Amino acid sequence: MKTTLLAAVLACAASAAFAQTGHGSHGAHGGHGSTPPAAATPATQGYKAANDRMHRDMAIAYSGDADVDFVRGMIPHHQGAIDMARVVLEHGKDPDTLRLARQIIADQEREIAEMRAWLAKRGK
Secondary structure, eight states: OHHHHHHHHHHHHHHHHHIIIIISTTGGGGGOSSSOOGGGSHHHHHHHHHHHHHHHHHOOOOOSOHHHHHHHHHHHHHHHHHHHHHHHHHHOOOHHHHHHHHHHHHHHHHHHHHHHHHHHHTTO
């Protein structure tokens, strides 16, 4: 539950970063002043790349088996959380966020291994 909540928080942070890239309420005015636009920061670029990769990889060929399709879709979703956590480990500063990111990586890697084993056991 805690991991799911943190993944949601990190997803919201990435969404907020996306909103500041010119698609949000400030539009083209985001580049004024001495602060670079959010899209120009390495962290935002990392979050965007992780998000794009996750969504691309979640576009699975559906089998019609709800259980298999769920697990196949969740693997890239969990990998997306890992990729986002790695971005914050590289660019973040808050000790609590960094601790949570490390925990997400450990939890999500374990769950991905479980899901892959589940699929393998079923020949999927």
